[in-house]
Amino acid sequence: MASLPDYRPKQLSLGPLESEILGIVQALGSATVKDIHERILADPDRELAYASVTTILNRLAQKGWLACDRQKRAFLWRALISREEAQAIEAHDRLQKFLAVGNPDVVAAFADSLDRASLDKLEAIAQRLQAARQAREER
Known part of the structure; x- marks a missing residue:
């Protein structure tokens, strides 16, 4: 990663x-x-x-x-940066724009249109976010 x-x-x-x-x-x-x-x-x-x-x-x-x-x-x-670093920057930029919507209901509204693989990816992301949050709290 x-x-x-x-x-x-x-x-x-x-x-x-x-x-x-x-x-x-x-x-x-x-x-x-x-x-x-x-x-x-x-x-x-x-x-x-x-x-x-x-x-x-x-x-x-x-x-x-x-x-x-x-x-x-x-x-x-x-x-000056690798392909992987460029992808990380692009993903971060898109995520920031996505989260700028601000309203969780609007952001979550697309969930009904996701397939099983996409939902699994979102679940994996949520688990990593939870682990990162716990690691910060333990510092």
């Missing part, structure tokens, strides 16, 4: 191409523009200019998702 990282990107929202390129960098660990461009063009149905990849990488750096290191004559891009 990934915990919330101390570092958080400046801007969480990403477009589809930004998400795809971030995923490639995270999967590779670090990558050049050429590495990413070739990975995308491996799909024969895709077209994307090399300069567009560079533009997206710069945007991801501005948003706080990537950093760039110069290695001799090449620029090497690396993710």
Whole structure:
């Protein structure tokens, strides 16, 4: 289970191409523009200019998702957080928005539409919350 990282990107929202390129960098660990461009063009149905990849990488750096290191004559891009950390941040952000509704009846109103697996997940979450609450009280 990934915990919330101390570092958080400046801007969480990403477009589809930004998400795809971030995923490639995270999967590779670090990558050049050429590495990413070739990975995308491996799909024969895709077209994307090399300069567009560079533009997206710069945007991801501005948003706080990537950093760039110069290695001799090449620029090497690396993710500042892992895929698991990104998922934890996204889940936390969505949970905060969900809880901002404030009225428990409104929040619980969707319960009738959940399947058994979803209800089991919610029960597991409730048990973990209870354990966390007990651990805090014991301190």
